[in-house]
Amino acid sequence: MSNKVSTGFAAYSDADLEAKTQFIIQNMTGNAVFPTPVLTLESVQAALIDFQAAVTALQVAVWVQKMYATKRK
Secondary structure, three states, X not given: OOOOOOOHHHXXXXXXXXXXXXXXXXXXXXXXXXXXXXXXXXXXXHHHHHHHHHHHHHHHHHHHHHHHHXXXX
16 A cells, blocks of 8 residues: 555635544544554644644734725725
């Protein structure tokens, strides 16, 4: 069996990517089929947390920009 990288995630929305990642973590945790995944589930969980923080930061930045633009009118 060879390891293959999935590139299909590029088409996912942020929310869908977050949900899919949570699904993957949940279903791989304790799964005997994946005793030692190439990426540890802890590293995937940490990446998910970083992703969630980045999405939140972007949402806040967009909100601030809109508020600033509205105030300038």
